[in-house]
Amino acid sequence: MISVLSKIITNPTLVNVAQNTNGTVVSKTVVNAAGRPGFILIDSNIDNETRKFAATKEFLYQVCCLAVYLLLIVPVFKKGAFTFAKKYIYKGKEGFSKFKSVGEYFAYRNYAQKSQLNRKASLSKDHSVFKFEHDNLRNDLLDNKKPELYPHIKGSIELGNLIGSVLGLAVIAPNVSQALIHPMLRAIGMEKKEKTKPINTKV
């Protein structure tokens, strides 16, 4: 029993998601989208129609938050943080000059976290033969048992993601969802458009 539980909680995918700001925020928002409407639906103090309306509204709000986060925040802040840190904080030093983009850094990091045997096997595959053939990165990966992980690069990306998450979910998403939720509720028939009375212009 305990070994099964341990296998689940030490699962590499789960650990990667847990140590990644984006992964944590996305999983939290998905859980919120399921949990909050669920709790509204089981609240017996409210009448049925209000319950349905509030639950749908909450669900749409969380979906909007998730969409804003994935479409706007993740791409902008992930790349932006790397570029900003490279130019202004580390000024191209301390390993930043070795990586051209965020994608390249994370690909390198994925290899570096593997065992040396697995790493050698992966790097000798056809599509990876010419990977990291600059700045001594390939030799680092092949020869060292524990290659340098450049934690400050990951940290700067995580800091950018953290700032983006706060900005996205606390400032941008509420305003965007405010504009989107009511038309969406009207589209699914949960809300009726208020009819404005025609103005009598005749005197």
Next chain:
Amino acid sequence: MINFIKNICKNLGNNNKSIYPVIAIATANGICRPTFTMLKKGENPESKKYAALREGITEFIAVPTYWVSGVLAAKFGEKVASKAMDLHFKAQEKKGFFLANEVKQEMKSSAIRKGKAGLMLIGVCSAAGIIIPALCSVCVTPIMKRLKPKTENQPKKLDIKESFVPNIVVTQIKTPQKFIDNAVFKSNVSCSGMRVGGI
């Protein structure tokens, strides 16, 4: 300042915990959502205050809940991973595979680190999906009731004794009397703000 940011980056890179983003978001939500609600135009100020207070309280509950559930889950994860590794080593020894203490220590510390991170994420997610909505549905309404100010327009109860009421019927009294001199009557007038009997 740059060194401070570099330290943060290094720490986040080495050990990024799932409670950091959720606590940061909840704190920002606790400040921004009530502010946005109060800034809305064309809504009743009282209902705006009520909604803003409700949102503030919800996030005020969320911040410590995320922290406590994350930390507790991580501690539990540490114990589970440590015990599972001990059982694994014992099983290996029964099969005749003996590992050096250094290797054991390294494997154990790696498993503990992973177990803490994994279960912390599960703890944070269960706080977001179950614990916080449940706590809010239990706590927010009573707190709101306590914090709600008593409205001044609501008339206060008059403390008129039942036996006193028949004496007020003054239609039978022929000679006019100065009712204003009656101390009880005076106090009632000042409390209720109503004019009784045309005074």
